[in-house]
Amino acid sequence: MPAHSEPATFTIALYPIHDAQHGHVADQLLYRSGASSDEPLEATAKALASTVYELGDAGLLGSRSLFVTLPLAWLDRPELLPTPAPRLAIAVAELSDINEALLLRLDDLRERGYRIIMPCSLFNEHAKALWSRTDIVTLTGSSPFNETLHQQLSSSHIKLYAEDVRSMEELAHCQAIGCQLFNARYLTRPQVIATTSRGKHGNxxxxxxxxxxxxxxxxxxxxxxxxxxxxxxxxxxxxxxxxxxxxxxxxxxxxxxxxxxxxxxxxxxxxxxxxxxANLQPTSLLLLRTALTRAYMCRNLAAPFPALNPDDAFNTGLFSLMDALLEEERDTLLAQIPLPPTVMAALTERTGPLGALLQLCENHENQLAAGEDEVAADQLHRCYLDALVSTQSLLGALA
Incomplete structure (x- = not known):
């Protein structure tokens, strides 16, 4: 039997970007995969999934912008471009030259509302072609600096971004030459999170x-x-x-x-x-069936009561097992999901009418799991049997 291997760790770092008034206005996304099999497209997807889609406003970014470097292949898939566009500034990975095809891609990005980041060396060399297609020019300590070009930039729409500023002296120099954005790593530490494939499950x-x-x-x-x-x-x-x-x-x-x-x-x-x-892993089909059956059973039990919302009842049953399905801590997960107060009370305290329905479902499941010889053919059991049929119908129709 092959040895069990631990899931590869995927590390994401957000480096703070400040404006001239030292306001934290954006974050630069950097990421590293512990899996050697990860292709650039997959690695970028994992990073965006965590920072934009999974956490978003409730998590890492708040209302700030995100500076992200995308593989060139990503630009060929506009349906994959993250949103909202006005909050994204995009650089292209391993960009060493400019051609007509790239210029067309850049035009498309800016029409969609994205800002474009260009390295200073490339912008110096192709300033005429890139002038109307660039919003931010990245300047590092090793970047060649064209004084004439800098004077023209100071009165244009393009912002100078000083990356990897490592001392107060460097910061003062960058301010003196007109930089408006700064990644001063000596002042603030990046926000780092490490994730594994655990908790990122899906059928x-x-x-x-x-x-x-x-x-x-x-x-x-x-x-x-x-x-x-x-x-x-x-x-x-x-x-x-x-x-x-x-x-x-x-x-x-x-x-x-x-x-x-x-x-x-x-x-x-x-x-x-x-x-x-982002390469989500398969979840337990058995647990998924249990969660769906419980959700349908809660909805069935709520049907005779006009005051109970059937969707709330369904979500109560489904989210009662969502932490197990995702392998995430329950309180942390529920804190990030905008469920109605009545559903939240049912899930956390088993209170209210929805809490009573959920408790009935769980008690019935425990009775069945205990292998009791006789299960009463009452309304509760009929709701359970109907839920089994609905779950099987859902999963079977989509097979």
Whole structure:
């Protein structure tokens, strides 16, 4: 039997970027994968998944901009470009020369609202072609500096970004020559997070079908939502994304149907493709079946009571096992999900009508797990059997 190997660690660092008044206005994203098999596209997807899609406004970035370096291949896939565009400044990895194809890609990026970062050496050499296509010029200690060009930059739309400033003397020099943005690593430490593949689970087959359905001409939002229910990690990411400052125009979005409507098909494509590229691992199908069965059972039990929202009942059952599905600490996970107070109370304290429904479901599951010879054929058990049928129908129809 092969030895068990620990999941590879993926490390993300956000280096603070300050303006001339020392305000923290942006962060530079750097990342490193512990897996030698990671291709540049996959590694970038993992980094963006964590900083933009999984945490977003509720986590790492707040309202600041993100400076990110993308592989050249990423520019050929506009559906993968992260959003919101006005908060992203993009540099191109390993860029050594300028050609017509690249200029067209840069034009497309700026039309979409992204800012373009260019290294000083390349900008000096191709200033005429890049002038209208560049928003930020990166200056490092080893960068050649063209005084005439600098004078022209000082009165233009282009900002000078002093990267990797390592002393007070360097900072004063950069300010003197007109830099407006600074990465002063000697002043502040980067924010570093390390993640592994654990906790990033999803039904891989459902993800593939989901990606395919996003591009079908007769896209069916109900089918889309049914597929998302099979990918807990994606479900959570969509709720977080729909409640980000960029997409949420008022009122908390707490159910999947509304979240899908808020994001729209284009943003869903972008989010789902990026998270799929991030190489999420398969989850336990047995646990997924249990979570869906519990969710449907809660909804069935709520049906006779007009005061109970069936979607809230469904989410109560589903999210009662979401921490196990994602292998994340429950309180941490729930703190990041905008669930209604009644659902939150049911999940954390088993209180209120939804808490009572959840307790009934759990007690019934325990009774079945104990292998009791006789299970009463009452309304509770009928709700359970109907939930089994709904779960099987959902998973079977999407197989």
């Amino acid at each position: 891989r087959a459902a993800q593939i079908r989901l990606v395919r359905s996003l591009y079908e001409e007769d896209d069916d939002l109900q089918r889309l939502q049914a597929l998302v229910l099979q990918v807990p990690h994606l479900h959570v990411a969509i709720l977080r994304r729909a409640n980000s400052a960029f997409f949420n125009r008022g009122g908390t979005v707490t159910d999947l149907q509304r979240a899908v409507q808020v994001l729209g098909l284009i943003e869903l494509r972008r989010l789902i493709l990026t998270l799929t590229l």
